[in-house]
Amino acid sequence: MxxxxxxxxxxxxxxxxxxxxxxxxxxxxxxxxxxxxxxxxxxxxxxxxxxxxxxxxxxxxxxxxxxxxxxxxxxxxxxxxxxxxxxxxxxxxxxxxxxxxxxxxxxxxxxxxxxxxxxxxxxxxxxxxxxxxxxxxxxxxxxxxxxxxxxxxxxxxxxxxxxxxxxxxxxxxSSVELYDRLEKELPEFVKELEEKGKSLHLCVIGRQYYPSKHDPEAPAVGYNWQDSYGFNIKEGDSLEVQHAKIEKILREENQATAEWQPDEYGGRLHVVQHVPAIRTIRSSGKRSFFNGLSGVYGNAKRSGSLLPPHKVQNGPGYKLPSSYGDGSPIPDEYHERLIEIQDEIAFxxxxxxxxxxxxxxxxxxxxxxxxxxxxxxxxxxxxxxxxxxxx
Ligand SMILES: [Fe+2]
The missing domain is CATH 3.60.130.10 (Clavaminate synthase-like)
Structure with missing residues (x-):
């Protein structure tokens, strides 16, 4: 010590x-x-x-x-x-x-x-x-x-x-140990996470659903786009202005984009985020499996929403899947093995x-x-x- x-x-x-x-x-x-x-x-x-x-x-x-x-x-x-x-x-x-x-x-x-x-x-x-x-x-x-x-x-x-x-x-x-294990046991998965979409300068795509605050399901979902991103929204802003303000925050702070699904409550927001699944730490040069892929998959599996339109069964909201950078799906078997390895190395x-x-x-x-x-x-x-x- x-x-x-x-x-x-x-x-x-x-x-x-x-x-x-x-x-x-x-x-x-x-x-x-x-x-x-x-x-x-x-x-x-x-x-x-x-x-x-x-x-x-x-x-x-x-x-x-x-x-x-x-x-x-x-x-x-x-x-x-x-x-x-x-x-x-x-x-x-x-x-x-x-x-x-x-x-x-x-x-x-x-x-x-x-x-x-x-x-x-x-x-x-x-x-x-x-x-x-x-x-x-x-x-x-x-x-x-x-x-x-x-x-x-x-x-x-x-x-x-x-x-x-x-x-x-x-x-x-340790997400460094996790990366090492995946590289040895699922090299194809690691390669696809890094390479697919790379020619387009795109990384893994995450999509996340946020209801409007006025959606009756919002309290049960636990979050909404106004509270999570609407820091600059003022009383009296039109819906168009509100959406524009959300898009600006997403673009400037998170380098993400917004997709709006119209509904009677002010629209459902899908945040589309391109993020690397693996990152290199400056101080050590080590690679870290830095993402939330297993949670996105695991939550969707648990809520019966793996398939389109990804509506949660017996519950509120949607669980939208992550995909490779080129938009192609990440196979379930990679997610399943990822979750097993995570459990094997957990404290x-x-x-x-x-x-x-x-x-x-x-x-x-x-x-x-x-x-x-x-x-x-x-x-x-x-x-x-x-x-x-x-x-
Ligand atoms: Fe957390």
Whole structure:
């Protein structure tokens, strides 16, 4: 384990009673159930307070100061590059407010602004949102956050505020390892993802459906085009102006286009997005399977909407398929094997209350298992300094 993290950093003076002594805080690695090793690196790197630090019961401000130190000297960023996920247990955190206080200590560049939310998520406090308000009967497939668009965060914090009676883990996998596995086991799939459409300078095509806010199905769908993209819409704007404003945001922020399906509620929006399915990370030169292909396929399969017109059976809305860059369909058997490999290389975060996982979204995919009971996982999304190579 990194000597840098294990080394002590003077983290200030406790606020009460011990004004003459310096409190030393240090993290120590520990083995967490299900932890994997990828190219010799723990996945995730699990950290807790050392025994001595734990005895001192440091306050949240003292822990924050220590993390700031580890951010300033580059330790946090380098460990995230090396391991993909930093998993903290035993920090003095209980609520979203606590996380909000702590989160900027990690020194990431700025909070990520979400554009095109297509899930049920709401703001809790500064920097902090609910991860997903989908019911526990629904599992999620692996994806990199917002990889279906060209506007995605680099860092995702997950914080376990409340653990349900059963299930509700957050599965994580290395999307670099996933790329390596796919290249070995499904080389044709990888080649087609990269090559089909390339002569036209087109990448994989994602299509996503957004109802109008006035569609009676919209509340059940959980999102709509006005709330997800209509930041510049003003009261009194004609439908034509509203559509033009949505198209401008899509074009300028996400390099996406809009297809409108007329209906009596103001039109259904299909966002058409060309995105690479595989990207190269600038800092490491490694290839990352960075997309949400299995979720798009898996959700459509589950809702019986794999075939045109892709209407969800027994539920609201549409699940539109992704296709290769030339518009041809991606075979089901590739999707099926992709999902199997993802399950084979997954680590399931065994949440306890107060746990925090800091995830490098460029190199790690996440999902969610079903659960029974009351679950609260909060997220915080950040932009930072790494990038993908423009190809
Ligand atoms: Fe997500």
């Amino acid at each position: 990194s000597a840098t993290v294990a080394s002590s950093v003077a983290a200030g003076v406790p606020s009460s009673g011990h004004t003459s002594s310096i409190l030393i805080i240090e993290f120590t690695p520990f083995a967490v159930e299900g932890q994997r090793s990828i190219d010799g690196n723990a996945f995730p790197l699990a950290l807790k307070l050392s025994e001595a630090s734990e005895k001192a019961a440091p306050s949240l401000p003292a822990v924050k100061e220590h993390i700031q130190e580890l951010a300033r000297d580059g330790t946090i960023r380098s460990l995230l590059n090396q391991h993909g996920v930093l998993f903290f247990r035993g920090l003095p955190l209980k609520t979203g407010e606590d996380l909000s206080f702590l989160v900027d200590a990690f020194g990431f560049r700025e909070e990520h602004q979400e554009i095109g939310l297509s899930g049920a998520r709401s703001s809790v406090t500064k920097y902090i949102k609910t991860a997903s308000e989908l019911p526990g009967t629904v599992s999620m497939h692996f994806h990199n956050e917002y990889a279906r668009t060209n506007h995605f965060p680099e860092i995702v914090f997950f914080f376990s505020e409340r653990v349900p009676e059963q299930g509700g883990q957050t599965p994580l996998l 399931l975060v065994p949440w306890q209350e107060g746990d925090v996982a800091v995830v490098n979204n460029y190199t790690v995919q996440h999902s969610r298992t079903k659960f029974v009971g009351n679950r609260s996982v909060l997220v915080s999304l950040w932009d930072d300094i790494d990038d993908f190579v423009r190809e």
